[in-house]
Amino acid sequence: MKLHVTHRTEYTYDAPIRSLVQSLRLWPSEFDGQDVHAWNVGIEGTAVERGAAFRDGAGDWIETVSARDVSQLAIVIAGEVETRDLTGVVRGLREKVPPQAYLRPSNMTRLNQDLRELAQDAVSGIDDELSRAHALSRAVASAIVYTPGSTEADTTATQALEMGKGVCQDQTHAVIAVARAVGMPGRYVVGYLHATSDGTTHQASHAWAEIWVEGLGWVGFDAANGCCPDEKYIRLGSGLDAHAAAPIRGRSLGGGLEDMSVDVRVLDEQQQQQ
Structure with missing residues:
Protein backbone atom coordinates (compact mmCIF):
# COMPACT_ATOMS: atom_id res chain seq x y z
CA MET A 1 0.00 0.00 0.00
CA LYS A 2 1.43 3.39 -0.95
CA LEU A 3 0.73 6.08 1.62
CA LEU A 24 13.41 15.24 15.89
CA ARG A 25 12.39 11.58 15.48
CA LEU A 26 10.43 12.09 12.27
CA TRP A 27 11.87 9.59 9.78
CA PRO A 28 10.18 6.23 9.06
CA SER A 29 11.79 3.11 10.50
CA GLU A 30 13.83 0.89 8.21
CA PHE A 31 12.34 -2.62 8.44
CA ASP A 32 10.65 -5.19 6.24
CA GLY A 33 7.20 -3.69 6.71
CA GLN A 34 7.83 -0.46 4.84
CA TRP A 39 10.70 11.74 2.65
CA ASN A 40 11.57 15.33 3.46
CA VAL A 41 11.61 17.13 6.81
CA TRP A 61 16.95 8.13 12.99
CA ILE A 62 17.23 11.31 15.08
CA GLU A 63 18.30 14.83 14.15
CA THR A 64 18.78 17.91 16.32
CA VAL A 65 18.02 21.48 15.30
CA SER A 66 18.57 24.82 17.03
CA ALA A 67 17.47 28.41 16.47
CA ARG A 68 17.61 31.85 18.11
CA ALA A 78 6.11 15.36 3.10
CA GLY A 79 6.73 11.81 1.99
CA GLU A 80 5.65 8.57 0.40
CA VAL A 81 5.99 5.16 2.04
CA GLU A 82 5.06 1.77 0.63
CA THR A 83 3.83 -0.49 3.39
CA ARG A 84 3.03 -4.20 3.67
CA ASP A 85 1.12 -6.26 6.21
CA LEU A 86 3.40 -8.36 8.44
CA THR A 87 0.57 -9.05 10.94
CA GLY A 88 2.27 -6.76 13.43
CA VAL A 89 5.68 -8.47 13.42
CA VAL A 90 8.55 -5.96 13.27
CA ARG A 91 10.89 -8.00 11.09
CA GLY A 92 14.21 -6.68 9.80
CA LEU A 93 14.62 -3.71 12.15
CA ARG A 94 18.32 -3.29 12.93
CA GLU A 95 18.65 -2.39 16.60
CA LYS A 96 21.13 -2.95 19.38
CA VAL A 97 18.99 -2.52 22.50
CA PRO A 98 18.15 -5.91 24.08
CA PRO A 99 14.44 -6.59 24.72
CA GLN A 100 15.04 -6.85 28.47
CA ALA A 101 15.81 -3.12 28.54
CA TYR A 102 12.09 -2.52 28.02
CA LEU A 103 11.19 -4.19 31.29
CA ARG A 104 12.30 -0.97 33.01
CA PRO A 105 9.53 1.14 34.57
CA SER A 106 8.83 4.73 33.61
CA ASN A 107 6.59 7.31 35.26
CA MET A 108 3.92 6.90 32.58
CA THR A 109 3.86 3.08 32.72
CA ARG A 110 4.52 2.44 36.41
CA LEU A 111 2.60 -0.54 37.78
CA ASN A 112 0.15 -0.55 40.65
CA GLN A 113 -1.97 -3.34 42.10
CA ASP A 114 -4.91 -2.71 39.75
CA LEU A 115 -2.71 -3.03 36.66
CA ARG A 116 -1.11 -6.17 38.06
CA GLU A 117 -4.51 -7.74 38.67
CA LEU A 118 -5.70 -6.76 35.19
CA ALA A 119 -2.65 -8.46 33.71
CA GLN A 120 -2.97 -11.63 35.74
CA ASP A 121 -6.68 -11.98 35.01
CA ALA A 122 -6.07 -11.45 31.27
CA VAL A 123 -3.48 -14.22 30.90
CA SER A 124 -4.92 -16.71 33.38
CA GLY A 125 -4.87 -20.16 31.81
CA ILE A 126 -3.01 -18.98 28.67
CA ASP A 127 0.45 -20.44 28.09
CA ASP A 128 1.24 -19.36 24.52
CA GLU A 129 3.12 -16.04 24.56
CA LEU A 130 1.49 -14.57 21.46
CA SER A 131 -1.96 -15.43 22.80
CA ARG A 132 -1.03 -13.82 26.12
CA ALA A 133 -0.01 -10.62 24.34
CA HIS A 134 -3.30 -10.49 22.44
CA ALA A 135 -5.21 -11.09 25.67
CA LEU A 136 -3.38 -8.24 27.40
CA SER A 137 -4.22 -5.79 24.60
CA SER A 142 -12.01 -3.13 27.65
CA ALA A 143 -10.74 -1.51 30.84
CA ILE A 144 -9.76 1.83 29.26
CA VAL A 145 -12.39 2.84 26.72
CA TYR A 146 -11.12 5.00 23.87
CA THR A 147 -12.54 8.46 24.57
CA PRO A 148 -11.02 11.44 22.70
CA GLY A 149 -10.16 14.43 24.87
CA SER A 150 -10.63 12.56 28.14
CA THR A 151 -7.05 12.75 29.44
CA GLU A 152 -3.99 15.00 29.44
CA ALA A 153 -0.51 14.58 27.98
CA ASP A 154 0.88 13.62 31.40
CA THR A 155 -1.86 11.14 32.35
CA THR A 156 -0.33 7.86 33.52
CA ALA A 157 -1.49 4.31 32.87
CA THR A 158 -2.70 3.96 36.46
CA GLN A 159 -4.74 7.18 36.22
CA ALA A 160 -6.31 6.16 32.91
CA LEU A 161 -7.25 2.76 34.34
CA GLU A 162 -8.82 4.44 37.37
CA MET A 163 -10.91 6.69 35.09
CA GLY A 164 -11.74 3.83 32.74
CA LYS A 165 -11.19 5.96 29.65
CA GLY A 166 -8.39 7.52 27.63
CA VAL A 167 -6.83 7.97 24.21
CA CYS A 168 -4.36 5.83 22.27
CA GLN A 169 -1.47 7.17 24.37
CA ASP A 170 -3.12 5.99 27.59
CA GLN A 171 -4.08 2.60 26.21
CA THR A 172 -0.55 2.10 24.90
CA HIS A 173 0.99 2.97 28.26
CA ALA A 174 -1.35 0.49 29.93
CA VAL A 175 -0.52 -2.30 27.44
CA ILE A 176 3.18 -1.76 28.15
CA ALA A 177 2.55 -1.85 31.89
CA VAL A 178 0.49 -5.06 31.90
CA ALA A 179 2.95 -6.76 29.56
CA ARG A 180 5.75 -5.94 31.96
CA ALA A 181 3.63 -7.24 34.84
CA VAL A 182 3.77 -10.73 33.32
CA GLY A 183 7.45 -10.50 32.38
CA MET A 184 7.04 -9.50 28.72
CA PRO A 185 9.03 -6.46 27.52
CA GLY A 186 6.89 -3.71 26.02
CA ARG A 187 7.60 -0.40 24.32
CA TYR A 188 5.78 2.66 23.01
CA VAL A 189 5.64 3.25 19.25
CA VAL A 190 4.73 6.42 17.34
CA GLY A 191 3.75 6.68 13.71
CA TYR A 192 0.92 7.37 11.32
CA LEU A 193 -2.32 5.57 10.56
CA HIS A 194 -4.20 5.83 7.28
CA ALA A 195 -7.68 5.26 8.65
CA THR A 196 -9.70 3.76 11.45
CA SER A 197 -11.57 0.50 10.92
CA ASP A 198 -14.66 2.41 9.70
CA GLY A 199 -12.63 4.33 7.11
CA THR A 200 -12.39 7.66 8.96
CA THR A 201 -9.08 9.36 8.19
CA HIS A 202 -6.84 10.40 11.07
CA GLN A 203 -5.89 14.01 11.69
CA ALA A 204 -3.00 13.32 14.06
CA SER A 205 -0.13 10.94 14.57
CA HIS A 206 -0.90 7.62 16.24
CA ALA A 207 0.56 5.43 18.99
CA TRP A 208 0.57 1.72 19.71
CA ALA A 209 2.54 -0.81 21.74
CA GLU A 210 5.04 -3.48 20.78
CA ILE A 211 5.45 -6.56 22.96
CA TRP A 212 8.41 -8.92 22.76
CA VAL A 213 7.20 -12.44 21.95
CA GLU A 214 9.78 -15.21 22.14
CA GLY A 215 10.22 -16.84 18.75
CA LEU A 216 8.68 -13.90 16.86
CA GLY A 217 10.42 -10.81 18.23
CA TRP A 218 8.62 -7.49 18.55
CA VAL A 219 4.91 -7.59 17.67
CA GLY A 220 2.69 -4.51 17.49
CA PHE A 221 -0.67 -4.20 19.28
CA ASP A 222 -3.04 -1.27 18.75
CA ALA A 223 -5.53 -1.44 21.60
CA ALA A 224 -7.39 1.63 20.33
CA ASN A 225 -8.36 -0.17 17.12
CA GLY A 226 -8.30 -3.76 18.39
CA CYS A 227 -5.73 -4.99 15.90
CA CYS A 228 -2.07 -5.51 15.08
CA PRO A 229 -0.50 -2.86 12.81
CA ASP A 230 -0.88 -3.71 9.12
CA GLU A 231 -0.32 -1.92 5.81
CA LYS A 232 -2.30 1.14 7.01
CA TYR A 233 0.42 1.98 9.55
CA ILE A 234 3.72 3.84 9.14
CA ARG A 235 6.19 3.26 11.95
CA LEU A 236 8.47 6.15 13.00
CA GLY A 237 10.15 5.18 16.27
CA SER A 238 9.88 3.81 19.78
CA GLY A 239 10.76 4.34 23.43
CA LEU A 240 9.84 3.40 26.99
CA ASP A 241 6.80 5.72 26.89
CA ALA A 242 5.29 8.68 25.04
CA HIS A 243 7.88 11.10 26.38
CA ALA A 244 10.84 8.96 25.34
CA ALA A 245 9.37 8.19 21.90
CA ALA A 246 8.08 11.70 21.13
CA PRO A 247 8.59 12.67 17.47
CA ILE A 248 9.51 16.20 18.56
CA ARG A 249 11.18 17.00 21.87
CA GLY A 250 12.61 20.37 22.73
CA ARG A 251 13.80 22.94 25.21
CA SER A 252 13.51 26.71 24.97
CA LEU A 253 14.99 29.66 26.82
CA GLY A 254 13.21 32.95 27.36
CA GLY A 255 10.24 34.29 25.46
CA GLY A 256 6.53 34.07 26.02
CA LEU A 257 3.68 31.61 25.79
CA GLU A 258 3.74 28.92 23.13
CA ASP A 259 0.84 28.00 20.86
CA MET A 260 1.12 24.80 18.82
CA SER A 261 -1.03 23.54 15.96
CA VAL A 262 -0.72 20.18 14.19
CA ASP A 263 -2.15 19.00 10.89
CA VAL A 264 -1.54 15.46 9.63
CA ARG A 265 -2.87 13.87 6.44
CA VAL A 266 -2.25 10.25 5.45
CA LEU A 267 -3.67 9.41 2.03
CA ASP A 268 -3.52 6.35 -0.18
CA GLU A 269 -2.78 6.60 -3.90
CA GLN A 270 -6.40 6.95 -4.97
CA GLN A 271 -7.06 9.72 -2.43
CA GLN A 272 -3.84 11.45 -3.43
CA GLN A 273 -4.92 11.59 -7.08
CA GLN A 274 -8.35 13.05 -6.33
Missing part, protein backbone atom coordinates in the same frame (compact mmCIF):
# COMPACT_ATOMS: atom_id res chain seq x y z
CA HIS A 4 1.36 9.79 1.17
CA VAL A 5 2.01 11.81 4.33
CA THR A 6 1.84 15.54 4.95
CA HIS A 7 2.47 16.63 8.51
CA ARG A 8 2.81 20.24 9.65
CA THR A 9 3.59 21.22 13.26
CA GLU A 10 3.59 24.98 13.80
CA TYR A 11 4.75 26.89 16.87
CA THR A 12 4.04 30.56 17.54
CA TYR A 13 5.18 32.62 20.54
CA ASP A 14 3.69 35.84 21.89
CA ALA A 15 7.25 37.02 22.61
CA PRO A 16 10.37 35.77 20.78
CA ILE A 17 12.16 32.73 22.23
CA ARG A 18 15.82 33.56 22.80
CA SER A 19 16.99 30.04 21.96
CA LEU A 20 15.37 26.76 21.01
CA VAL A 21 16.77 23.24 20.67
CA GLN A 22 14.74 20.32 19.35
CA SER A 23 15.35 16.62 18.86
CA ASP A 35 9.95 1.10 2.08
CA VAL A 36 10.47 4.85 1.96
CA HIS A 37 10.19 6.21 -1.60
CA ALA A 38 10.43 9.89 -0.65
CA GLY A 42 11.75 20.90 6.30
CA ILE A 43 11.72 23.80 8.73
CA GLU A 44 10.07 27.14 7.97
CA GLY A 45 9.84 30.52 9.63
CA THR A 46 13.27 31.11 11.09
CA ALA A 47 16.96 30.50 10.48
CA VAL A 48 17.65 27.01 11.86
CA GLU A 49 20.92 25.19 12.33
CA ARG A 50 20.83 21.45 11.84
CA GLY A 51 23.07 19.67 14.30
CA ALA A 52 23.87 16.06 15.11
CA ALA A 53 22.15 13.28 13.15
CA PHE A 54 22.41 9.66 14.17
CA ARG A 55 20.66 6.29 14.40
CA ASP A 56 20.11 5.30 18.01
CA GLY A 57 20.26 1.83 19.54
CA ALA A 58 16.57 1.23 18.84
CA GLY A 59 17.09 1.78 15.12
CA ASP A 60 15.48 5.26 15.03
CA ASP A 69 15.09 34.68 18.36
CA VAL A 70 12.16 32.49 17.34
CA SER A 71 8.68 34.00 16.94
CA GLN A 72 7.29 31.34 14.63
CA LEU A 73 8.53 27.93 13.57
CA ALA A 74 6.98 25.20 11.43
CA ILE A 75 8.23 21.64 10.91
CA VAL A 76 6.87 20.34 7.62
CA ILE A 77 6.99 16.69 6.51
CA ARG A 138 -7.88 -6.82 24.63
CA ALA A 139 -8.05 -6.46 28.41
CA VAL A 140 -6.69 -2.90 28.24
CA ALA A 141 -9.12 -1.95 25.46
